[in-house]
Amino acid sequence: MEPIKQFELSKEYLESLQLGIEQGDNDFIQESLEGVNVADIAAILDELELHEVTYVLRLLEKQLAADILIELDQATLTKVLREFENSEIAEWIVLMDSDDGADILNLMSDKDREDVIAEFQDRVKSEQILELLRYEEDTAGGIMAKEFIRANKNWNIVQTINEIRRQAENVEKIFSIYVVNNRQQLLGRVSLKKIILAASDTRIEDIYEEDVISVPVTMDQEEVAAVMRKYDLESVPVVNVKNKLVGRITVDDILDVVQEEADEDIQAMAGVSADIEESDSVFTISKARLPWLLIGVMGGLMGAKIIGFFEDGLSKYLALASFIPLVAATGGNVGIQASSLIVQSLASKSAFDDTPFQRFVKGLFVALLNGLVLGAFVFCVVVFLYGFEPIFGITVGFALFCVVLLASFMGTVTPIVLNRFGINPAIASGPFITTTNDLLGLAVYFGVAMLLLKL
Amino acid sequence: MEPIKQFELSKEYLESLQLGIEQGDNDFIQESLEGVNVADIAAILDELELHEVTYVLRLLEKQLAADILIELDQATLTKVLREFENSEIAEWIVLMDSDDGADILNLMSDKDREDVIAEFQDRVKSEQILELLRYEEDTAGGIMAKEFIRANKNWNIVQTINEIRRQAENVEKIFSIYVVNNRQQLLGRVSLKKIILAASDTRIEDIYEEDVISVPVTMDQEEVAAVMRKYDLESVPVVNVKNKLVGRITVDDILDVVQEEADEDIQAMAGVSADIEESDSVFTISKARLPWLLIGVMGGLMGAKIIGFFEDGLSKYLALASFIPLVAATGGNVGIQASSLIVQSLASKSAFDDTPFQRFVKGLFVALLNGLVLGAFVFCVVVFLYGFEPIFGITVGFALFCVVLLASFMGTVTPIVLNRFGINPAIASGPFITTTNDLLGLAVYFGVAMLLLKL
Structure with missing residues (x-):
């Protein structure tokens, strides 16, 4: 019995993967990574030489490679990005959630960033990412994503489910559906549970909860973490000064914020100036x-x-x-x-x-x-x-x-x-x-x- | 424009509330707290004198009081519990999620705990809580809740939605529905999104994802936090040695774990022996x-x-x-x-x-x-x-x-x-x-x- 279904990250597998890369055994590489969680694949790639990482990423299907990319260590990621053409990076970024795409662009030089953005084929995604890049990195705006489900208060359940269907591919995780008026201002939220249990002709207006907690785009990420922790939120809508709904922050990103801030404090107390890891030279x-x-x-x-x-x-x-x-x-x-x-x-x-x-x-x-x-x-x-x-x-x-x-x-x-x-x-x-x-x-x-x- | 719809925790309100309590102005107390988030009410009560806290808690509706209770500071909570009869505490605990109920019982003396359990009217809840009390406090078993939605792989969408309806009141937040076989062993998960988008006669067997990540009941809570962070999970199913699904941990509890562990480390480094706050004497x-x-x-x-x-x-x-x-x-x-x-x-x-x-x-x-x-x-x-x-x-x-x-x-x-x-x-x-x-x-x-x- 193995309760955690987690890929076995053994040194033996690492060595056989390296051998596979050396011998160009693409079938072995693809088969052995099939069905493995992207976080686990990224953890393996973090241990490989740069040319091995690029070899594997080129071999894998584009969507999978994009998902792996955002899970890589920042040090590995920065090096990997330099190895690929801007057009290739653009293709990957379009396949990512907007916040992850913006994070990747933020790691690049100003010139490369502009080149990559010029290569975007998807106009909506490129506008979303350009908007995200305008916000400071450690604010609500800098960590929010543009992928979320929004329902007009005048819709009924059928219309809302259609919107969920339309966005199903873009929005991987749906926690709440945010309710807005015609001017896109945030009015409240309605849970998926309620959508499932309501009759099809029920109007959103009649079932949504008004007491939704939102954060302004300019709020510091530490404060966002404190708000989400205090109110036990799994996601929080982000609004601009006019209360217009502009994004959503999910708690998995906040978990990283809390851990990073704690690590920073401990490093500051210990007098270690850079973000170093035991595996560094x-x-x-x-x-x-x-x-x-x-x-x-x-x-x-x-x-x-x-x-x-x-x-x-x-x-x-x-x-x-x-x-x-x-x-x-x-x-x-x-x-x-x-x-x-x-x-x-x-x-x-x-x-x-x-x-x-x-x-x-x-x-x-x-x-x-x-x-x-x-x-x-x-x-x-x-x-x-x-x-x-x-x-x-x-x-x-x-x-x-x-x-x-x-x-x-x-x-x-x-x-x-x-x-x-x-x-x-x-x-x-x-x-x-x-x-x-x-x-x-x-x-x-x-x-x-x-x-x-x-x- | 006030983007965070958050109760204004002003000292002025605090004083007017204290005056209201002193004068027994129950209408003012109830009206002014109506619609306020329980976390905010708890933050206010944390600032009051013990007799004022008990006055307010007795005044409020039982479910609301129970929700507030679990948000109180541990120091306040421990004192408050001593002021109430075991039968009153039992009534509150039955209204809570099982993990919160177990947390409260863990704060009480062995004798009081047994007395409270003896008072339970709800047999299911009392069995759930007794089970949770058996696990070590800082393990997956100690922080998991018994409230979650489970679907048999042989069910179709309609049967699953009926189960959601049946449990709707018990399970406040639904992230995933866990799929089990007839022996209650965990097979996989299916998202609410998929349930909404699938046809009513679709069988769960045909749409569930097999690669679900679960944790064993005995896993240390810090490790659970690491798993949830690595795989970006908003909830994780907990299984026993026979892979039987026994509980669920949600990320809001994990956010608290991460923060507490970080605070503990910083206190250890600073040489402060107990968990103290600036407001202590x-x-x-x-x-x-x-x-x-x-x-x-x-x-x-x-x-x-x-x-x-x-x-x-x-x-x-x-x-x-x-x-x-x-x-x-x-x-x-x-x-x-x-x-x-x-x-x-x-x-x-x-x-x-x-x-x-x-x-x-x-x-x-x-x-x-x-x-x-x-x-x-x-x-x-x-x-x-x-x-x-x-x-x-x-x-x-x-x-x-x-x-x-x-x-x-x-x-x-x-x-x-x-x-x-x-x-x-x-x-x-x-x-x-x-x-x-x-x-x-x-x-x-x-x-x-x-x-x-x-x-």
């Missing part, structure tokens, strides 16, 4: 990581200058050096905690959110509480367990308390400021801010020590 | 953060011991202290980068993934490359810009190189080991590992210094 991975590491190293080198500045004091009280990692690490940890909470609340904003001032006050109280607990704990360990004199325990404990306050403040303010400037606030939890907090922490630590230990 | 937030901060602080205190151990050497070569933050921060940054890449690849595993050995070798090369670049850079700055003697520059540079190698190794191995033991590997990018790397880094740094500087 050593050099690519190294290059994506080095910039943030260098920022951290430069911060460390500046830290050395700060400590060097206090060298006199340090030589008189050598134990100060021992607690440098404690102060630096705590500053970093507190900063990341504070910023990650703000980042999450920025992502799911609601009308009842705290104001910036309330956030600030609450963050201050949390920091005061945590700073007191940690400072007191460290004082006790330093004095009673490690046997240092009380004034030194007070110095380390109080410095830690100040660092917790400061790092918490930085962790709260930085993501809010970044967000206001349109920068992904998650980088506030990354190496850059950790490094800044380290430096501030060092300055505070030695400053407090100079004062309290009278160095 | 100062004390709750503080309590969720303190444990990881304490681990960091204890690490720092151990670091102090390590440095204290090398105090003699440090007193002879005070500049060593200056570069402690550099070494510690770089170790932390390298460790987080390495582990976050592994965590991402663990989440999206495929048959073509590198083996653990290949991962290890590749990680080693990336670390060698980055370690060389950073070590050489630091050597140059320390010697040529800061004017230290070359042997000291070699010491700091070489120590940094070793720390990069070591931290990279730890960052690669730790998530793999955690994952094997069933622990969320994302905590490998959190404070615990950063702290461990700090300590190892300190030991390596002073060890190298002792050797090279002959202290």
Whole structure:
């Protein structure tokens, strides 16, 4: 019993496919890929050499090749597109949903894009895609498709079913039928279930639901994801400023958005600058990581200058050096905690959110509480367990308390400021801010020590 | 023009609602909530005091209250459930989809759960929910619903439409109709579109698609999310070991899974132990953060011991202290980068993934490359810009190189080991590992210094 009917992506098959390509055994290639899900075929092609991918794509039927193309890794896809004539790409794009076609065109250079569009044979599709290309890529307009079923409120069930029949080939998945007036303005929705269960002469006007949730073309894709998630929508109609129905977003695209945004945040927190995968080359991975590491190293080198500045004091009280990692690490940890909470609340904003001032006050109280607990704990360990004199325990404990306050403040303010400037606030939890907090922490630590230990 | 038809969740309305509750103005409450989306009503109730929430829920029609209940914040929901009699809760649960009912029962104590189940009037629903409660919460069985449309392969279109009519009230959203044989084993699926377009005497057998993707009841919910995302599914049938169709998972639940898993990873990386929100109290937030901060602080205190151990050497070569933050921060940054890449690849595993050995070798090369670049850079700055003697520059540079190698190794191995033991590997990018790397880094740094500087 094999419950998931999923193509077995084995290394053995991969090797036999490569052998088939090398030997030009077209029958074997076509037969072995027959009936396999396009997502699985794409996963196989992602593992092949470029010339092997193009060989297979040329061999397959055009519609199948087009379906596979949109499932390829972006890196593979970009390389594959360069291998084909613009006329061939145009033929494929016409066979795709408009949103997928627009995505492919967005990967090409301006010149190639224009050439491909000039080759389009299908006037309707070409107009649809040209419209989609006008919207920003990460807005509702940029991710919506032009393929959806629309019914005029004056139609009856028979007319609506005829429209479904007419569009059946273009619109693969039908979730809801959107109801519009004569000016194409969105009025509501009616489910396929209702269409099936209604009598043939029922008018759409009499059965459609008015409380349809739609999104404007300009809405950010993250916000669209939040709306669809909140209202449990499987698809959402997109309207322009005049409430005219212009497109539809389905939840499978939104699932990708949610995953991509989460991956982006995690990469930002980890200080990895490009979208890299484990399968990338050593050099690519190294290059994506080095910039943030260098920022951290430069911060460390500046830290050395700060400590060097206090060298006199340090030589008189050598134990100060021992607690440098404690102060630096705590500053970093507190900063990341504070910023990650703000980042999450920025992502799911609601009308009842705290104001910036309330956030600030609450963050201050949390920091005061945590700073007191940690400072007191460290004082006790330093004095009673490690046997240092009380004034030194007070110095380390109080410095830690100040660092917790400061790092918490930085962790709260930085993501809010970044967000206001349109920068992904998650980088506030990354190496850059950790490094800044380290430096501030060092300055505070030695400053407090100079004062309290009278160095 | 208001493109999103969404209830205006204003603070003004919230206040007028609270006034309405205080004055017992039931007409105002019911009228103002009429036609409002249940997700919006739930968002409002989340902001009210407990006695206000229960007042509103008692006032509303049972089906509406049940729909609102499942949209409430988990914290609010748990409190609300304690305020109602088990018989009242049972009435609500029978009105819910089985998966939502099971979720609610899972929030209750064993005793209350049994009492509520004993109160069920609807035998079918109670059997369905009892079945769902048997599965682990984060598996396909734990998130699936028992509400779906199933057609026997021998039925014709009319029989199928009759089944849809019969189930119309139970199954709110129909995406596909699942086709089974007489033993209820899953054979395939047929879309509503096909049902609408087919002639009434067409037999299901002749139009259904065989290549349906299903998931086993035991599959982890994260894997279910990966399958649905890969194959762009809006719903997926769930089967038992005998391939018997036992449930259905819809993509709106999966959207929540993807978001929750991402939030969990980010919280693990940020070192926040519980699922907290910005609206929680100062004390709750503080309590969720303190444990990881304490681990960091204890690490720092151990670091102090390590440095204290090398105090003699440090007193002879005070500049060593200056570069402690550099070494510690770089170790932390390298460790987080390495582990976050592994965590991402663990989440999206495929048959073509590198083996653990290949991962290890590749990680080693990336670390060698980055370690060389950073070590050489630091050597140059320390010697040529800061004017230290070359042997000291070699010491700091070489120590940094070793720390990069070591931290990279730890960052690669730790998530793999955690994952094997069933622990969320994302905590490998959190404070615990950063702290461990700090300590190892300190030991390596002073060890190298002792050797090279002959202290």
